[in-house]
Amino acid sequence: MQMSGELTIEEKAGNAPLRLYCGWFCPFAQRAWIALEEKGAAYEYVAIEPYEEDPEKPGGYSKNPLPLEEKRRRYPDFVAASPRGLLPAIEYHTSTGQIHRVFESMVCVEYLDELLPGPSLMPPIAAPEQRALVRAWCAWANEKIIPHFYRLLMRQSAEEREAEKRQLLDGLRCFAEAMSPVSSTGGAYFLGDDFSMADIAVCPWWTRFHSIGATYRGLEIPHGGAFDRLHLWGAACEGRPSVARTIVDQKRLVGNYSNYADGSATSTVAQTLAGKA
Amino acid sequence: MQMSGELTIEEKAGNAPLRLYCGWFCPFAQRAWIALEEKGAAYEYVAIEPYEEDPEKPGGYSKNPLPLEEKRRRYPDFVAASPRGLLPAIEYHTSTGQIHRVFESMVCVEYLDELLPGPSLMPPIAAPEQRALVRAWCAWANEKIIPHFYRLLMRQSAEEREAEKRQLLDGLRCFAEAMSPVSSTGGAYFLGDDFSMADIAVCPWWTRFHSIGATYRGLEIPHGGAFDRLHLWGAACEGRPSVARTIVDQKRLVGNYSNYADGSATSTVAQTLAGKA
Numbered sequence: 001m002q003m004s005g006e007l008t009i010e011e012k013a014g015n016a017p018l019r020l021y022c023g024w025f026c027p028f029a030q031r032a033w034i035a036l037e038e039k040g041a042a043y044e045y046v047a048i049e050p051y052e053e054d055p056e057k058p059g060g061y062s063k064n065p066l067p068l069e070e071k072r073r074r075y076p077d078f079v080a081a082s083p084r085g086l087l088p089a090i091e092y093h094t095s096t097g098q099i100h101r102v103f104e105s106m107v108c109v110e111y112l113d114e115l116l117p118g119p120s121l122m123p124p125i126a127a128p129e130q131r132a133l134v135r136a137w138c139a140w141a142n143e144k145i146i147p148h149f150y151r152l153l154m155r156q157s158a159e160e161r162e163a164e165k166r167q168l169l170d171g172l173r174c175f176a177e178a179m180s181p182v183s184s185t186g187g188a189y190f191l192g193d194d195f196s197m198a199d200i201a202v203c204p205w206w207t208r209f210h211s212i213g214a215t216y217r218g219l220e221i222p223h224g225g226a227f228d229r230l231h232l233w234g235a236a237c238e239g240r241p242s243v244a245r246t247i248v249d250q251k252r253l254v255g256n257y258s259n260y261a262d263g264s265a266t267s268t269v270a271q272t273l274a275g276k277a
Numbered sequence: 278m279q280m281s282g283e284l285t286i287e288e289k290a291g292n293a294p295l296r297l298y299c300g301w302f303c304p305f306a307q308r309a310w311i312a313l314e315e316k317g318a319a320y321e322y323v324a325i326e327p328y329e330e331d332p333e334k335p336g337g338y339s340k341n342p343l344p345l346e347e348k349r350r351r352y353p354d355f356v357a358a359s360p361r362g363l364l365p366a367i368e369y370h371t372s373t374g375q376i377h378r379v380f381e382s383m384v385c386v387e388y389l390d391e392l393l394p395g396p397s398l399m400p401p402i403a404a405p406e407q408r409a410l411v412r413a414w415c416a417w418a419n420e421k422i423i424p425h426f427y428r429l430l431m432r433q434s435a436e437e438r439e440a441e442k443r444q445l446l447d448g449l450r451c452f453a454e455a456m457s458p459v460s461s462t463g464g465a466y467f468l469g470d471d472f473s474m475a476d477i478a479v480c481p482w483w484t485r486f487h488s489i490g491a492t493y494r495g496l497e498i499p500h501g502g503a504f505d506r507l508h509l510w511g512a513a514c515e516g517r518p519s520v521a522r523t524i525v526d527q528k529r530l531v532g533n534y535s536n537y538a539d540g541s542a543t544s545t546v547a548q549t550l551a552g553k554a
Contacts, residue, residue, distance in 0.1 A: 104412070107409050136384045139384060
């Protein structure tokens with residue numbers, strides 16, 4: 001429980017047939033990272049630095065991505081797995097000498113869940129309606145929660161920020177309303193006792209709301225009503241060892257996000273949200 | 278094969294324990310519709326008209342969505358299944374009296390695939406890397422193909438349209454490059470012989486490129502290189518009975534899209550792409 005992301009990165013530096021291409025700063029990559037930790041898998045953490053270097057910045061680089069060609073030159077194996085050069089990606093060398101390559105964060109999570117033994121991150125195949133519930137709320141996270149967080153950071157007018165904050169909180173409230181009740185034994189995950197992909201889809205940002213969001217935009221998650229369920233959920237996720245082991249130093253993280261907050265980021269997330277990619 | 282969408286809608290008007298909330302004009306809903314046809318399932322097609330009425334328009338309405346409260350008033354069962362009031366949604370009454378409700382287009386497709394007998398729309402669970410491949414390219418369709426098509430329709434300057442067209446074609450080219458080769462027996466689906474979710478994710482738009490895209494924006498899908506594989510793919514999809522039975526009159530469809538082309542659409546797709554939702 002006292003392990004933090006930086007220590008886990010050191011611990012997982014050795015060779016393994018299962019490689020995670022990751023970045024300490026990247027919440028999308030953290031999703032796949034949590035899945036690997038959840039499974040107790042042997043894996044190699046391969047650090048990718050996809051941004052232009054900037055020695056002034058915490059971590060040593062900016063939020064301006066290297067051109068894809070430059071990423072391919074520096075990290076050919078990573079770009080072979082992730083055609084847009086985006087984190088995360090997985091490379092798995094099977095015992096029969098095949099190489100599997102997987103990209104796209106939630107796709108990596110589901111791949112790892114299907115590949116590896118250990119606790120399942122999805123309801124069983126005999127409960128398709130429960131599987132659909134989890135998948136629908138993962139999609140909700142990607143469409144109705146996460147984009148508003150980045151836009152809240154990126155928008156430069158107070159009015160636009162207010163609108164994004166409202167939509168972010170609305171997306172979170174609906175997510176909380178869709179959760180199962182807290183179980184009789186106190187299980188407060190999205191499904192109650194069972195930690196699942198629906199939790200993984202959102203919890204890397206929960207941490208960031210309280211560090212990056214609070215620092216740059218005074219973001220506070222309200223209490224009362226459905227938000228009480230959300231706070232119980234957030235505490236349960238952050239307390240889970242698989243998640244705790246992937247949480248990095250938040251001061252370092254806050255510094256790393258200054259480009260979003262001052263409007264100078266040109267990352268793919270930033271460009272997509274500006275309608276340019 | 279000569280069945281078209283309008284005839285299928287008439288055929289599926291009767292009561293069934295499995296209901297599809299659909300709209301004849303909606304390519305997202307068409308994904309779930311194709312899955313039902315693919316499975317040969319007994320289902321009830323329930324037509325939803327989520328837009329403001331406009332007797333001048335083909336189909337009788339505009340691309341301006343009714344407020345969620347008005348949708349809930351008109352279609353309470355539909356909004357119970359789809360909390361944003363977006364198409365498609367599925368409602369399934371089990372033999373034990375439970376009701377399952379599912380929303381979000383690709384989630385509906387995967388739910389139907391897991392629920393119903395018939396040809397599988399996903400590689401087997403023993404091939405997680407193939408399942409990940411299909412899922413990653415479904416996500417690609419949603420992020421790198423479909424938004425550019427709507428923006429191509431919505432953008433009002435020639436320069437912006439050119440940029441969207443370039444990105445649309447780039448997204449399609451990568452999708453084509455990720456396909457398996459055409460099989461020795463001529464199977465030209467994304468995976469070769471096996472029709473899958475990757476095909477369903479894109480094929481409702483393939484038809485629309487040639488009708489709506491060509492009419493309003495002179496869109497042409499090039500030939501040569503990877504695009505030759507794409508044309509073989511598109512013909513295979515449109516020729517598959519499950520798909521053919523969901524294709525509606527394209528003249529009527531072109532008329533229905535005029536709001537996008539003249540910049541007056543306020544649908545959720547339009548608002549999301551304008552960064553407003």
